[in-house]
Amino acid sequence: MEWSDSGIVLAVRPHGETSAIIEVLTAQNGRHAGLVRGGRSRVLRPVLQPGNRIAVTWRARLADHLGSFTVEAEHLGAGAVMEDRAALAGLNSACAVAVMALPEREAHKQVYDGFGIFLAALEHEDVWPALYVSWEAGLLSDLGYGLDLDTCAVTGVVDDLTHVSPRTGRAVCREEAAPYLAKLLEIPGFMQGSGTIEPGDIAMGLALTGYFIDRRVLWPIDRQLPEARTRMIAELERVGRL
Structure with missing residues (x-):
């Protein structure tokens, strides 16, 4: 199994003495974890910082395995x-x-x-x-x-929407919200x-x-x-x- 994608580093945790397991948010493969060998080295440590953009290639023998990443810096904006x-x-x-x-x-x-x-x-x-x-x-x-x-859940009007029902996630206009302000979200x-x-x-x-x-x-x-x-x-x- 193998794919390549562009990703944003979300989390890094040490693995063994020299490696790291990272989670990245990728464009096509979603949130994905993998092992980076040498991820704690002086070369890769500045690259594997949350918020940095990296090019990743993931490889694993089976789809449900953790797998490993090879990484390359794209934009190191975290600093x-x-x-x-x-x-x-x-x-x-x-x-x-x-x-x-x-x-x-x-x-x-x-x-x-x-x-x-x-x-x-x-x-x-x-x-x-x-x-x-x-x-x-x-x-x-x-x-x-x-x-x-976009519209009031009670009246259907599109103006003066001030609150949201915590039950439905729908907007409520000011007039209809007035009796229930303590229960609604602004x-x-x-x-x-x-x-x-x-x-x-x-x-x-x-x-x-x-x-x-x-x-x-x-x-x-x-x-x-x-x-x-x-x-x-x-x-x-x-x-x-x-």
Whole structure:
């Protein structure tokens, strides 16, 4: 068995004295793990960092084996955010959520493409938090749990949609939401294409996508949102970007 693809490093863990097992998010083969011999060497260690883009070739005797990767650097962008604690936390959160939520060896091209857009924006502190929220919303959609933010679930109107039902994932207009505010989740304007990010919008967006990833994706497989996501939220609060 053999295939080649382009991928984003999600996680790296040591294996033996010199090797590493990595997980990559690939364009055509989804989230995939494999052994990299010599992965802890001085040559490969800078390449095998979460967020870096690499070209990978996977080989195994049988399809259900772990297999091994040969890797080659494509774009080593992870180093650019090492001095920005919030951006690094955002990168770590996206990688951890992808590992937790995406089924292994199942292609999700839209999630992969969205991850690339998010990575490209990490050096822009006023941009990437909203893109992160949009990426999580896209992940939900690609997994079959997309939020319906286009029309009110009660009246069918398309204007003044302010909240989401935690039961259905569908939007509710302001008038219909008023009696149930304590039970509903808020929709930030940028998720509806307003073009502006108001104070509190990122916190609203993270609460919204986090709720549905937790309940619909992770709970059924006995998992919970990763600690890396909690640390990202704390960093965004620290620097005043929530």
